[in-house]
Amino acid sequence: MHFNKINRVMGVNSKNPSNHFSLSLNYFNSHRAFTLVEIMVAMLIMVAAIVPVTALMTNNAKETNVSEAYSAMMHQSTRILDTLLERVRYADIISAAKLQGGLASDTATTEATLLNLLDIKDSTNTAAPGTAVFDQELRYDGPGLAAGKTWQYAEPSRQFEPIIYELKIRQMDKTFRYLLNVGIKNPVNAIGEIPDFNTPNDPPGTLPDQKKVGSVSLSGKLMKITLLVGWGTPRPGITRKYQNNYSLVTFKAKLED
């Protein structure tokens, strides 16, 4: 039915041509529907409300992804460092550093970078000599990156988003002080009688073998281990190698011999 006809039926004065369109909307209005203005205002409000919520949800999804990656980074970093501290021989790490990181000698104090953790071989594995310590859990053969250079977290969903682990080691010379076991025939019966390292109470001219404080210097017995972890392609304009980064520092002592 044509609008003019509708208007006539509805008793609208068709001789008033000012706004047939709005008059025809009156038809819907008279049936308790929405006006055009109402709908437009409502749509504007909805758009104003939905846009920031959508942006927030998008951001939340990204953050969740990053959080999962960080969880994976922390989980695997913990495993790597705990393994290095408790299961790997000091000499095996040094051997890898000499092979790949350019470490000059067993006692060199220069920093060496291990880009490939597979170079750390388990010398205690006599059944299969030369087996990498992290052979099973960290080997990555995915596309786009050289095999053995990067490491993945074992979670299948991240199979092709490898997390990159680099190891930096630097041996530190260390001096330990101790109280000399002198005067054994003169029992010390009170804590106050114990000499202090900083004020050993040795009178001037005390012979070396009679000094109460001694020290020993060590080389090639302690290393600082820095594990650098990276994940994700950097966003445009960011000069970092990876979008997300993490690092852990610990120390390992040579206790095996």
Next chain:
Amino acid sequence: MLLKLYKKNNAGMAILITLTVCVFLLVFATTLYQQNREVRIVEFKVKESLRAQFLAKGAAQMALLKIRTLPTEFYDAVRWSKGWVDETKVPLPLDIKKFIPNVVVNIPGFVSNPSAATDGTPHYLDFYVGFHVDNPTPLGNVQLLGKIIASGSDLYYAADMNDPTNDPFKGDCVVKQIRLISQHNNNISDNVEIVAEGSEDSGNTYMMNNSLGHLKDTPFSQYNSVYRTMIDIGYMVVK
């Protein structure tokens, strides 16, 4: 009022409905934001605690290295810590270690629980004094022992400061306590309990200040973690 308006005329109902929907969206968005924020803060703190934990583990390695290097001096220190035992008065079979009780050592400034008269005095712990850094006037760190990171010392370690893209941080570590336990007639099965503390400072006061109302207005960005381990040193101290 809405009901009256509805009965009278439906004009404006679309806006009312939309606004109602928007309120629900607002609640949803607020919840989402809050959860997201909480997750990020928790994750940040876990990251920091891991760093402090591994620094503490590193300190324990240093302690083991010292025991490994100076086993005789370690036992001497144990004996000194409780007062020297006159060997001539030890009954047969002349095993002096039987007379050495367990040992707890304190660092300067450390207050034991319960407190003891010797708290804070540098006695036996001087065996490990080389790991210790302290500050007599701590400002930022009030949650544990009043220990604060001091730069320029041998306990100041920076993670890849030459490459700040790798999430650098500052940290240090200290051995707080060594306890010689489970002694027997020989040192084959001697054990030590090592308690070490690691501190790290990411410099992020915003993340670290959240959800810790008991610190009130004290800003801090440092995280401390204590590591405790029990290790058989029998193979180390036998030459």
